[in-house]
Amino acid sequence: KQEVTQIPAALSVPEGENLVLNCSFTDSAIYNLQWFRQDPGKGLTSLLLIQSSQREQTSGRLNASLDKSSGRSTLYIAASQPGDSATYLCGLGGNQFYFGTGTSLTVIP
Amino acid sequence: GAVVSQHPSRVICKSGTSVKIECRSLDFQATTMFWYRQFPKQSLMLMATSNEGSKATYEQGVEKDKFLINHASLTLSTLTVTSAHPEDSSFYICSASAPGWTEAFFGQGTRLTVV
Numbered sequence: 001k002q003e004v005t006q007i008p009a010a011l012s013v014p015e016g017e018n019l020v021l022n023c024s025f026t027d028s029a030i031y032n033l034q035w036f037r038q039d040p041g042k043g044l045t046s047l048l049l050i051q052s053s054q055r056e057q058t059s060g061r062l063n064a065s066l067d068k069s070s071g072r073s074t075l076y077i078a079a080s081q082p083g084d085s086a087t088y089l090c091g092l093g094g095n096q097f098y099f100g101t102g103t104s105l106t107v108i109p
Numbered sequence: 110g111a112v113v114s115q116h117p118s119r120v121i122c123k124s125g126t127s128v129k130i131e132c133r134s135l136d137f138q139a140t141t142m143f144w145y146r147q148f149p150k151q152s153l154m155l156m157a158t159s160n161e162g163s164k165a166t167y168e169q170g171v172e173k174d175k176f177l178i179n180h181a182s183l184t185l186s187t188l189t190v191t192s193a194h195p196e197d198s199s200f201y202i203c204s205a206s207a208p209g210w211t212e213a214f215f216g217q218g219t220r221l222t223v224v
Contacts, residue, residue, distance in 0.1 A: 031211040043202055043218035096143055097213060099153040
């Protein structure tokens, strides 16, 4: 069974700082990896989707990488803003997802 | 991307009553829908997988008689929490997919509070 781990569990940074969130997984036989944002009490907002054959995806200030051989993915956030404060989840799979425990990010103005 | 709508977004019910949560695919036919549960400070855990027109498949430890799932049409799946108890209070979220898709699309989630 796929196990997904996210480190760190919580992160607090000053506004403007660049940061990296980590996701590791045990089974490299995946269809895709997806990074989500979850605001308190809300659903999931998809940020980036990396297909199994891809190594990275970029959207604005976000860049996600995927290394299946090492079972790792990173989400890089450039020039963080207070509005980036949320919980970030990585999910692996195809249509059924296995989720990590999330990283709670706080960006301090 | 495809749109999945979940309703209600929040519900408070009394202990012992039943609550129904709906998950609709608005612009595609969802042959498969997934129901997840998230307890405070924990990750999303798959509860069950429902395929249109057939019985749902439940994950280990999930009581199928307590969490009734119906997927009677290609655009609607429902999760009914029967005889709800305070420990059922959680965040429930659905996702939907179609044949050949490698991506799932998520509803907005439902915050259930049982008092």
